[in-house]
Amino acid sequence: MITVNVKRYDPVEDRSYMESYEIEKTEKMKVLDALQQINDKYDAHIAYRYSCRAGQCGSCAIKINDKAKLACKAEIEDNDTLAPLDFKVLKDLVVDRDELNKKVADHNFYMISEDSYTDMKEPSIIKPESYAKIGNLSDCIDCYSCISMCPVLTKTDDYIGPYFMRFLSELSFDPREDASKTDEAVDLGLYYCTSCGQCSVTCPKEIDIYGKAIEKLREQVCKEKEGPLKEHLQIRDAVITTGRSVNPKNEKYPEGFVKAYNEEHKDDNIKPKIAFFTGCMIDNRLPWIAEYTINILNKLGYDVDIPEEQVCCGSPLIRTGQTKIIPTLVNKNYEIFKDYDIVLTVCAGCGSTLKRNYPEYGAKLNVMDITEFLVDKINPDDLKELDVKVTYHDPCHLVRGQGISKQPREILKKMKGVEFIEMDKPDKCCGAGGGVKSGIPELAEQLADDKVDMIEKLDVDHVVTICPFCERNIQDSINKKNSDTSVINLMELLNEAYR
Numbered sequence: 167m168i169t170v171n172v173k174r175y176d177p178v179e180d181r182s183y184m185e186s187y188e189i190e191k192t193e194k195m196k197v198l199d200a201l202q203q204i205n206d207k208y209d210a211h212i213a214y215r216y217s218c219r220a221g222q223c224g225s226c227a228i229k230i231n232d233k234a235k236l237a238c239k240a241e242i243e244d245n246d247t248l249a250p251l252d253f254k255v256l257k258d259l260v261v262d263r264d265e266l267n268k269k270v271a272d273h274n275f276y277m278i279s280e281d282s283y284t285d286m287k288e289p290s291i292i293k294p295e296s297y298a299k300i301g302n303l304s305d306c307i308d309c310y311s312c313i314s315m316c317p318v319l320t321k322t323d324d325y326i327g328p329y330f331m332r333f334l335s336e337l338s339f340d341p342r343e344d345a346s347k348t349d350e351a352v353d354l355g356l357y358y359c360t361s362c363g364q365c366s367v368t369c370p371k372e373i374d375i376y377g378k379a380i381e382k383l384r385e386q387v388c389k390e391k392e393g394p395l396k397e398h399l400q401i402r403d404a405v406i407t408t409g410r411s412v413n414p415k416n417e418k419y420p421e422g423f424v425k426a427y428n429e430e431h432k433d434d435n436i437k438p439k440i441a442f443f444t445g446c447m448i449d450n451r452l453p454w455i456a457e458y459t460i461n462i463l464n465k466l467g468y469d470v471d472i473p474e475e476q477v478c479c480g481s482p483l484i485r486t487g488q489t490k491i492i493p494t495l496v497n498k499n500y501e502i503f504k505d506y507d508i509v510l511t512v513c514a515g516c517g518s519t520l521k522r523n524y525p526e527y528g529a530k531l532n533v534m535d536i537t538e539f540l541v542d543k544i545n546p547d548d549l550k551e552l553d554v555k556v557t558y559h560d561p562c563h564l565v566r567g568q569g570i571s572k573q574p575r576e577i578l579k580k581m582k583g584v585e586f587i588e589m590d591k592p593d594k595c596c597g598a599g600g601g602v603k604s605g606i607p608e609l610a611e612q613l614a615d616d617k618v619d620m621i622e623k624l625d626v627d628h629v630v631t632i633c634p635f636c637e638r639n640i641q642d643s644i645n646k647k648n649s650d651t652s653v654i655n656l657m658e659l660l661n662e663a664y665r
Contacts, residue, residue: 170200170242172212173249174258182255185210186245197237197248198226201259210297213258221370224309225249228259232591234311236370245293251314251565260524269330269619301378303336305371312365312375317595318358321612325355328365328375338386348387356383357395358609361485361600363566377522384487395605398486406491409477412451423453427460438469441506442518443499443533444515446478447634454623455634457469458661459512459536466543470510473502481519486601493527500529509533512657514633515599518567535564536657537573537632544580549663551583551612555626556659558586559617559640561633574632574656581663590622598639614643621651628654 168191175182187204198219204210216226219238227250228239237248243490253261312328313319319327334347334354348356366376373379387393401411414422424444429567448456456472463470480495499520503509513516520533558574565571571593578586597603597613617640620631629651631637641653 168242168244168418170204171245171247172201172204172258173214173247173595175250175255177255177257179601184391185526188208188531190240191244195242197228197230197235197240197242197246200242201237201248213260215255217261222307223306224311224370226369227309227311227314229275231546234309234314234368236309236311239370251310252320253310253314263310266313266329269326270333281465292538300339302371302373303332305373306332306369309370309373311370311406313370315364315368317362317364317597317613317616318360318609321609322358324357327357328359328380330354331356331359331383332367332373332375332379335383336530338383346386348383348390349392352387353381354391356380356387357393357601357605359381359484359600360562360595360597360602360610360613362562362595363563364595367566374531378509381485381487381503384485385489386487388487388489389545393489393603394486394651397604398482398488398601401486401601402488402491403602405478405480405483405495410446410450411478411482412446412450416451416453419450419453422449423456424449424472424474424476427456427472435656438471439507440468440470441503441509442470442472443476443479443503443509443511443514444472445511445634447638448512452637452655453636455512455655455657458625458655459510460658461661462540462664463607465548466540471506475502479516479519480517480523482601484519484523486605492523496524496527496529500524500531501616504529507532508539510536510632512536512632512655513635514561514567518563521568535568535570535573535632537570537577540575540660541573544577544660546580546582549580549582552581552659552663554628554659555585555587555624556654557589557621557624557626558592558631559589559596559629559631559636561595561631561636562595562599564595564632574630577656577660578630581660584659584663585626591620594620596636598633598635602634603639610639611646614639615647618643618649618651626651628659630654630656630659632656 167188169186169188171184171186173184187208189203198216201212201214205212217223221236221239228237230240231247250259250261256262316327318325334351338347359380361376363376405411414420444456475496477495480492517535524635560571578584595613596617597610601612637653
């Protein structure tokens, strides 16, 4: 027997409430089957939608343990909580889809412009490769799960959402359509997306909405000279001029950590096979994180090289659509790092870019996030006991960009005297990414405030993370709220345990 929790809504009494039911689980039982068994066994009359039962219509989308999924495809597990998507609820698990359907109609998202065919004197042959840019964007089944999971839509009406951005991208890149939709995309909030990737991992048809739609729309906007935001142009100019997206702001390292480290170690004859890709933020704004990382690796017996010629990975440029100089950055970094066995990163954005984007340019490196590398090498007996209570924030470009979630937690649990408490939604975006922190700071602030509200409920000493952008954005909100909690990089906490 298993327990299933269902969030119900009575429209007559305008009342939401939770009910729990015990049912007998069968092998590979789906959520849809569980709901049917509950109604049959308890005469519960739970309202829910379904049609095809094959993952093709999207009508049965609901939230399962706060994640949007198709009830006909997801398997039921003991103590699962079922709830409606984050729209107006009509009854129980049935939501009102009319407003979203109206937006589709209002913007003519289904229409290919008539002008595309006006001057055609004979049918054109469209080759398969012409559709390469569209990919599987047309596989959408209108379940609206991506909209329900988008954190930005809870904070602003200036963003139309990932579902519609996918539509605009499909129309913009359709070889039959000669009218670009990029200007409309900008008007509908293209630059409000934080690149959290939640829409892509939520999509039951595995459409990479962020990477293949939003990111590519931003790229097209830059090519058509309609973007990016002026703040994003400043980042590009900095990379072109200095090789870094941010300038040094540390008295100890006025020219950045990497340069100072190499001057100090220029006479070393050791040629390690492990390289450290610091990234711009660590090099020029948070150099102590690099120091702690090197200290930890040395204590574990590893010598690491930090090539001085390394430049920005290109992540802030790719995320904002400024891809013109990306091949230059990729080629330079690839030539520098290609002969190393392992390339370590301590920045979620850098790691995700090197792993996911570089191969698209023919540059494949063996990249590992520092938590991947350290997780099975740390011996708790080598660590001194601390006395701290912590929670952990999942950076979007680590948990979704690289699929890394367990490793940081396993490291924390190996540390003596560290009490770890999970927050409500540890993988919810803090708002730092996608150019939002620099271009639309008020939105980044609102999302960070939500994260800090979660943290403050736990009464912890630190919120631990492994992304310098998340670290900065969350700390800004903590400072504003005068919270007693502080943000700490995992490398800083681990270095303290190794002292």
